[in-house]
Amino acid sequence: MIERTLSMEAFRNFGLAKDGDGFKPSSETLILDRNFEPGKAGGLVLLIGENGAGKSNALDAVNHFAWTTDNRFIDKDYTIISWNTECRRPRITMSCICAGSPSNKQKFSITKENGGVFSFSPEAENSATSVKQKDLKDRLFSNFFTFCQIEADTFLENRYTNSRPIETRLNDILNDVIRTHCKDLSADFKIDISGCAYPNSEAYKEFLKQVQSQIMSSLKLSTQEIDRIKERIWSVIREYMDFAHRQESSMYDPHKDMYERFVNEVYYKIGNDLRFFAENDQFFQYRTNFKERFNIDLVGKVFEYKSESFSDKDLESRWTNISNSRFFSALFKALSYDIAIVEDRYQTYKHLDGYGILKDLQEDINQKLPKVANDFNKLYNSPSKYSFEIDLSKDEIHFLIRKGNQRVVLKNEATGFIYFFNMYFGLLYDGSLKPGDIITMDEPATNLSVPAQKELRSFLKDFAIRNQVLILCATHCPFLISPDNLDELRIVSCDENGIASIDNEYTLLSKHSKATIDVKRALTIENYQIIKPGSKVVFVESMEEYNILTAFKKVLDIEGINDIYFFPIGKVDEDEDIAKLMDEIRRINKQNSIILLPNDTAFKRIGDYCQKDANSRNVLVRNYSSFINKKSIPDHSIRTLFVTDSLCLKYGSYYFKNHIPSIKDSLSDKTRDNFREIFKKILNDIDE
Structure with missing residues (x-):
């Protein structure tokens, strides 16, 4: 497996550490892709954090790898937390770490240093x-x-x-x-x-x-x-x-x-x-060598998406104004059609009063539009196929959308379609999007209704996985966060000195954040309910268990299964961790809660604590073996529930979850039965 990361050193408020009375450069890492391989890359990552924490700073660090012509760091990239010379030398590094044993992991990196200079590790070889x-x-x-x-x-x-x-x-x-x-x-x-x-x-x-x-x-x-x-x-x-x-x-x-x-x-x-x-041939050469070896681009292309919003009114224009129209400029670029030709033909038509000139022009353009429509439909991946048409009148140009034989009014379409339409003609129209590319978005969907925001999250996730690209969003929107997709979260927080850190996994016992409180503060609404009242909540030990169990919610057809929510706990090291865990559980759900663990030391310690603590006795503590009445199932790992198809987890739990629609048909009946028993036992135990 290959993991792609971004590291920041002395970049704005990232990558600094206290050093006595002063500060020194440090390194802060943002995990971008858990599975960065052909056919497996792509996904949605949500950066959440309080105002001023540094979400947009992290996005801008990624945007620096868009390899624009002005490669230098700008003034605001230099930290103002310390004026120490060493702290005024920003460095950002894009890396791919190829999994192996700890001793033979391979790491390929491109680093952008002060002055816009790129360095490479290991050094590139000529090909x-x-x-x-x-x-x-x-x-x-x-x-x-x-x-x-x-x-x-x-x-x-x-x-x-x-x-x-x-x-x-x-x-x-x-x-x-x-x-x-x-x-x-x-x-x-x-x-x-x-x-x-x-x-x-x-x-x-x-x-x-x-x-x-x-x-x-x-x-x-x-x-x-x-x-x-x-x-x-x-x-x-x-x-x-x-x-x-x-x-x-x-x-x-x-x-x-x-x-x-x-x-x-x-x-x-x-x-x-x-x-x-x-x-910068070395820059491209390094990427070329990596791509020849792994069949994917280490950096890819970075697209900073600044939300476009096209209305039905934008789909028509007077011919004298088409070069100033954002939509028609994008459309004719997508067609590789010189907009000056359109203006010239209209001028000729006005001079000669020959309407046939416009008819010929209209026919010429409409012959090219199916290619754009095919590209649009391929990326959107809807069962309904859309077609486009240009209509030229004596003074105006109209862009028409059809779904089958039905005329489409943009404002009446679903939120996902409207957002994709805007994104396509605002960003993707030139067909340059490739696997491994990154799209960054700062505060998308702020003007959408709650149902529309939820629909947008699903669309972005599906689009990213289908096209093997990473969509990286900074957001305050609670409705872009799904309890079934906490693996998407990266929590940005600041210490008392203004230095930012990133939690790359949301767990209740995170070492750098106060978990539930931090998430709510990051969304600027501390009273926000993460799950709907009355839901059944199960707390599991690791993110792997969380990913697998939330994936099986999409596989099994069990009544009430969608009312079960899972939360990852993290590692329990000390007794004080158990007390903190119970506080977090009460914040999330005061009733209907189960802690589901392997039959290990943590299981025994948490079980004893709940028996002794009066405030925790309503929390049920269970292990996997008590849920499945089969002696052949060991207790120590959720992976043992995969009877004959453990290869489904070959690429890890993140890949398994993101690609469950294509994987589920390969799951054996025995594996399905094991997980069906888990879910039924959860429902029965809580109801009792």
Whole structure:
């Protein structure tokens, strides 16, 4: 098994420790994935904590691995808890720990240090693939700079009289790069170039499109990143166009000076974007080596999702405003369709009064929409399939949604669909989401009703597991927390010095938190009932037992089973732990409670305590053997209840629980019977 973690050292209020009268760097770890392997990765993690505890700081630490072009730590990343020089050197590390015996565990890490420098452990080795990619990148970057300079020269010589649209000119730059290396690139990407001899042929245009797509894929550039680089290039050109116009009547000829300044801008403003990818080949090489070995990306891509909210009104726009529409900008990017073409066709239609022009345009767009709809349906995974359609009127553009033959009104759809629709066209539309990627969300669903928040939690969990991505949310919302999914929680808390720590497992005897009180405070509502009154509550020793028993609630068809809730206790070391445990039990549920343990020392000690303590005598203490009347079942572990199918737990209890829908059919009848007896005994004991 592989576990993926994030460690923070001297990052904001994380990774510090008291040292006499001062402070020193320490390390605080956030567990991201318990099973980070192909086919097993993915899940929902909820960061909860009081205001100011550091939830958003932890999210921002993860967001630093989005490998944006500005890699430096910003001012607020440096702690203000201590001004000690050692405490002013933040470090964040993404690691994958490959399970084995304690002596042979393998750990692969990428660390971001002060100044935005990446370091690696163990050091990366060159591979034939990474060398080939580096050579391709070097050629592309070199030629891209050359053509940027030629483009600048062309604009300057023509005094900016070139009438072609800016976007078209920019695409020409990339096409020239491709054309220069046509044969080499076709060999690199194994693309058939037969029929592409004529630059204006459709086959050649299709070839350019394929190569451009694969180049961007090899450079790991998302659509958003490409758009950002394009915009920065053209913002520089526009700046000098304006400068030239202002100098038109001047005796001063700005050409030479402008050209030199433009080249500098290319290298220092725009070049910084591209050089980032070229100069961090070791970063990509390390990830490539890891992926070649484990078939999953160590870091993946990190997407910071800032909630979009599209309404039915956003699905229509006047043609003069589509480039300013958030929705239509996303839609045409998803289609790889130049929005300038739409504007140009409308202008032609207005000039010639030829409605057929719009009909042809509408047909062209609608022929491309099924690809977007298929991608949407694949990610949403609903039995109902949605289709999309564009309708062009003389002044407006309308986006239509259908479910089967029925027209869909966005506001009338289920919360899960609306949230996914917003997330798809706000984040996922470019199809760049891959297994191992991370989506971060800060306070999602704050504007939703209670039922909608619960529906959203289920949707996010299912979406993450199905697509093998991690969704990491910081939240105060109690209704995103399910008693059957306490394994999702990471509790962030602060000490009296403002130093943050993270509990990666919620247990009643957590060493760093006051469990139930901390959870309620983290949600800012201390009177919130974690479970509904009258429920039957069972306290088990470990998170493994909790995961297995909550998973079987989805397997067994027993009346009343959904009224049973489980809570993990944690390790009982001292007598004072038992007293603390009883306090926690009373906070959660004063009646209808059972402590279910293996027949070990802790079982005997807790049983004796409850007999002697008058306030605890209503708590039933049971062991597994007393619940199952079979001598063949040992007492010491819940795993022994799996009779012939213990391999179901090969990848651990977290994987077993998250993937129980696909695993349950492989469970034997004997195993089902054992757990059925457990649940029936719980119901009978509490009812008696």
